[in-house]
Amino acid sequence: MSRITLDPITRIEGHLRIDVEANGGKVTNAWSSAQMWRGIEVILKGRAPEDAWSFVQRFCGVCTTVHAISSIRAVEHALDVEVPLNAQYIRNIMIAQHSVQDHIVHFYHLSALDWVDIVSALKADPKKTAQIAQSISDWPGNSEKEFKAVQDKLKAFVAGGKLGIFATGYWGHPAMKLSPEVNLMAVAHYLKALDYQRKASQATAILGGKNPHIQNLVVGGVATAINTENIATLNMERLIYLRTLMEETRDFVQKVYYPDLLAIAGAYKDWFKYGAGVTNYMAVPEFPEDTKNTKFMLPGGVVMGGNIGGIRMVKDHRDDYLIKNIKENVTHAWYEGNGTLHPWDGETKPDYTDFKENGKYSWCKAPTLDGKPVQVGPPAQIMAAYAAGNPKVKKLVDGAVSTLGISLKDIHSTMGRLFCRGARAHVMADLSLDNLDKLIANIASGDQTYANHTVIPKGEYRGVGFHEAPRGTLSHWIVIKNKKIENYQAVVPSTWNAAPRNDKGELGPYEASLVGNPIADASKPLEVLRTIHSFDPCIACAVHTVDPEGAEITKVKVL
Amino acid sequence: MQVLIYGAGNLILSDEGFGVHFVRHLEQHYQIPDNVELYDGGTLGIMVHFKFEEADKVILVDVVQAKGEPGDIFRYEREDIMLKNIPVKMSPHQIGLQEMLLISEMRDAPKPDLTFFGIVAKSLDPGDQLTPPLQAGLEKVAALVVEELAKVGVELKRKSD
Numbered sequence: 001m002s003r004i005t006l007d008p009i010t011r012i013e014g015h016l017r018i019d020v021e022a023n024g025g026k027v028t029n030a031w032s033s034a035q036m037w038r039g040i041e042v043i044l045k046g047r048a049p050e051d052a053w054s055f056v057q058r059f060c061g062v063c064t065t066v067h068a069i070s071s072i073r074a075v076e077h078a079l080d081v082e083v084p085l086n087a088q089y090i091r092n093i094m095i096a097q098h099s100v101q102d103h104i105v106h107f108y109h110l111s112a113l114d115w116v117d118i119v120s121a122l123k124a125d126p127k128k129t130a131q132i133a134q135s136i137s138d139w140p141g142n143s144e145k146e147f148k149a150v151q152d153k154l155k156a157f158v159a160g161g162k163l164g165i166f167a168t169g170y171w172g173h174p175a176m177k178l179s180p181e182v183n184l185m186a187v188a189h190y191l192k193a194l195d196y197q198r199k200a201s202q203a204t205a206i207l208g209g210k211n212p213h214i215q216n217l218v219v220g221g222v223a224t225a226i227n228t229e230n231i232a233t234l235n236m237e238r239l240i241y242l243r244t245l246m247e248e249t250r251d252f253v254q255k256v257y258y259p260d261l262l263a264i265a266g267a268y269k270d271w272f273k274y275g276a277g278v279t280n281y282m283a284v285p286e287f288p289e290d291t292k293n294t295k296f297m298l299p300g301g302v303v304m305g306g307n308i309g310g311i312r313m314v315k316d317h318r319d320d321y322l323i324k325n326i327k328e329n330v331t332h333a334w335y336e337g338n339g340t341l342h343p344w345d346g347e348t349k350p351d352y353t354d355f356k357e358n359g360k361y362s363w364c365k366a367p368t369l370d371g372k373p374v375q376v377g378p379p380a381q382i383m384a385a386y387a388a389g390n391p392k393v394k395k396l397v398d399g400a401v402s403t404l405g406i407s408l409k410d411i412h413s414t415m416g417r418l419f420c421r422g423a424r425a426h427v428m429a430d431l432s433l434d435n436l437d438k439l440i441a442n443i444a445s446g447d448q449t450y451a452n453h454t455v456i457p458k459g460e461y462r463g464v465g466f467h468e469a470p471r472g473t474l475s476h477w478i479v480i481k482n483k484k485i486e487n488y489q490a491v492v493p494s495t496w497n498a499a500p501r502n503d504k505g506e507l508g509p510y511e512a513s514l515v516g517n518p519i520a521d522a523s524k525p526l527e528v529l530r531t532i533h534s535f536d537p538c539i540a541c542a543v544h545t546v547d548p549e550g551a552e553i554t555k556v557k558v559l
Numbered sequence: 560m561q562v563l564i565y566g567a568g569n570l571i572l573s574d575e576g577f578g579v580h581f582v583r584h585l586e587q588h589y590q591i592p593d594n595v596e597l598y599d600g601g602t603l604g605i606m607v608h609f610k611f612e613e614a615d616k617v618i619l620v621d622v623v624q625a626k627g628e629p630g631d632i633f634r635y636e637r638e639d640i641m642l643k644n645i646p647v648k649m650s651p652h653q654i655g656l657q658e659m660l661l662i663s664e665m666r667d668a669p670k671p672d673l674t675f676f677g678i679v680a681k682s683l684d685p686g687d688q689l690t691p692p693l694q695a696g697l698e699k700v701a702a703l704v705v706e707e708l709a710k711v712g713v714e715l716k717r718k719s720d
Contacts, residue, residue: 042685043571043685043686043687055571055687057601064601101606105605105606109605153665153667154665157665191662191665191666194605194608194609194662194666197606198609201606201607213599213601
């Protein structure tokens with residue numbers, strides 16, 4: 001038996017340590033440990049509720065907008081404030097474009113290199129690469145010349161000893177299966193993707209003010225002024241530019257990212273059989289279409305035990321079942337006691353003990369729905385939309401199932417998660433434009449309201465802000481007392497997924513997804529990375545101190 | 560001459576947020592000419608890599624894990640950052656500053672002159688305030704940045720407060 005510790009498993013998104021036990025080429029046990037204390041909630045106590053949203057944007061290194069949205073919704077829910085249609089559409093566009101950016105970066109920059117062998121791309125024939133790329137997409141950037149230029153560049157880097165990121169990793173690992181041509185195509189798109197994620201971030205900034213932290217939210221709406229006539233405000237010209245940017249990112253997602261994803265998935269079909277883990281899922285509905293948050297463009301739902309047919313739809317953000325049954329347990333987390341508390345009563349009292357695999361071993365609490373561990377993320381939202389008969393999602397899923405020769409239940413897997421994220425990006429790209437159309441039509445109809453001015457009243461109020469974020473269901477829970485924050489808890493998607501064991505000893509989604517995972521070479525646990533990265537891990541609060549000593553940042557210890 | 564001053568950091572982990580506190584400090588106490596952009600990059604890393612391609616001169620301010628006392632300031636140039644011995648990693652996705660700069664090179668993006676001022680942190684505990692040695696570091700780094708920009712003919716003047 002070998003024991004493998006991977007620490008940290010990601011850098012830009014903070015600290016995650018994964019321990020696995022491997023026997024006979026398979027993972028037999030796993031532990032997921034968040035290595036940073038996220039005592040952010042403590043900072044918020046006593047502050048003004050209407051300011052929380054700008055603080056919580058700093059929760060995390062990658063997902064800023066999502067926390068702002070959840071926080072503002074929590075206050076609006078607590079005080080029963082309606083949000084004008086214009087504000088809903090503007091928020092929806094920001095949410096959708098943020099997702100587009102997030103998914104592009106995840107696919108190309110944070111997970112593709114688990115599947116793509118950059119060094120193999122040096123051997124590719126650029127002409128054949130162009131033929132392959134053109135056979136799966138009519139995107140104009142796939143010429144032989146483009147691929148040759150990327151390959152020449154790559155060769156120059158290798159010759160100059162400047163391999164940097166490309167010198168490490170698992171090139172030549174036996175689990176790498178793509179042809180040199182597909183590898184070259186993916187590397188070229190990896191570089192291109194940076195331009196498009198930037199466009200998505202520019203789109204968000206047009207509406208949100210300064211990028212990367214939006215500035216345009218207020219309790220009861222948005223502070224974005226749109227005046228189609230006035231040059232100084234957000235005018236028609238800016239909106240046309242916004243549309244252009246969003247059309248460009250849509251084309252990249254639908255004609256580059258999605259076809260690349262299907263090509264990679266087709267070459268790694270066995271990965272539809274690994275990595276299911278916890279098959280209880282939850283998604284909340286998203287993209288509100290009315291002022292009261294009762295009608296949504298995408299549905300939510302709860303699937304238990306992988307039974308998509310038996311889905312319980314979540315109608316809106318006031319769903320009693322979710323509000324009552326989301327709790328967090330600290331039996332295996334570095335907080336005092338072993339209790340299970342509702343987020344409104346949640347505590348954040350640290351109790352660090354060192355890594356004790358049978359005791360406390362993570363800074364993540366274990367969230368549960370109705371006492372059970374739950375996986376959140378794109379698969380949950382795609383399943384809910386599929387079950388509700390959303391025509392676009394149905395077409396994408398059925399198309400992929402038949403193209404790849406898989407069945408619907410194969411979605412419960414490592415590759416299934418990657419597929420669902422790509423399908424979600426596809427949907428988000430269209431929804432961005434749909435919401436812009438609706439916004440413009442609504443302004444044209446004479447609606448000039450962007451916010452319902454709200455003053456925080458005296459007294460005690462409780463609220464929850466749900467948001468279906470790129471990594472899954474996010475909820476911020478607030479207790480307001482006499483105009484101040486009395487308690488604040490954020491139950492973030494990565495907490496659901498990276499959860500340690502709960503009070504019954506049930507494994508969290510990361511942990512469970514690793515059990516049964518193949519592992520060809522214990523000193524190069526590429527397969528473990530594949531499964532963990534498929535969740536798009538984002539353990540809040542990236543500590544990104546630059547280390548000029550060049551000290552070894554990652555330990556792979558095989559015990 | 561377009562200048563970008565990029566403050567990186569996590570604002571809610573006390574000293575981790577130094578870079579962000581720093582750009583706010585400049586905004587508050589200095590007259591910022593039109594050709595100088597102050598940018599609060601938070602902890603977005605690769606999501607905002609393009610900022611490093613958008614100016615003639617980039618000054619990055621962040622905390623640094625170097626041998627020294629809290630508040631000690633280190634200065635690095637692009638070549639220092641592009642370490643020849645990039646640490647061995649088990650995954651190519653731990654994208655840090657070096658990798659971002661390298662990817663920019665691969666894309667034939669512009670390569671602005673880059674100076675990095677790193678300060679040694681004292682505390683990374685949750686909190687939105689700097690510890691005293693880092694609070695004192697704000698004005699020290701500001702003086703270094705003023706000097707740095709004077710060399711290229713850009714003047715940052717203190718506001719008469």
